[in-house]
Amino acid sequence: MNRVVPFRIDSTWFALPALDVEQILEFRDWVAIPGARAELPGVIPWKGEAIAVLDLAPLHPTLSRLIQHERPRALVARAGHHAIAIPAHAIREVREVPEGSHSTEPSLPPHVQRQLSLGGDQVALLDLPALLRRLEAP
């Protein structure tokens, strides 16, 4: 079994492998960085450093863009040497899901491992390293 952390943005559910999640925070202000791209619009302080805030909306156009004070919590996730904060409207407790391989379904974006069904909700399990590779591309 794999352990995942489900989280919701608007009415869309995502999940991250629990091993990728370092912390769940109350999410208040974030600092917008002038000229930053839409997926990484700003930073927050975390453990004495500035870490990037990830907005999934530009990658999933049905989501509304991140604005201040609108998502009360955030997951801090890490892959390699990158730590990022993903603000969410809701975050659920860790769930166990059957192990599975990366989906080859063409309709899924490359940073989504596979679609899960959790408690009646369809949940997109994110592939954090793939997502960060996409964000690292110029």
Added chain:
Amino acid sequence: VTTAHFLVIRGGRADYAIASEQVREILSPAGWKGPPPVDLGAVLGADFAKPRAAAKLLWIRTAEDGDLALQVSSEIAFCQLAPAEVRPLPDLVLRGLSRPLVRGIVFPQGERPLLVLDPAALHNRPDQR
């Protein structure tokens, strides 16, 4: 060097700092005879939605590109910072920025964040070409 001096421009959710050594003079717009000033509020966007003080110009000296005038309509203050207080921006955020306007960020305890600017980046903005 244990501390550096900065000029601080008050914003909305954050404040903005420029190294004092880069600021040649603070003057009124009427006193400026050089090229058209860059409106810092327009560059920084929503955080300067409305003017907070009479407009003034910061005459900026940049090593590579010569002089530049920045128009600001906010309160100006001064502060000292130790270099270690200025945290770098994450690599992920810096990617895709040809010349970042923000050199680093300070998160003062109980106060608004302070973004340290590199005014030389304003010389090569697309809207200045």
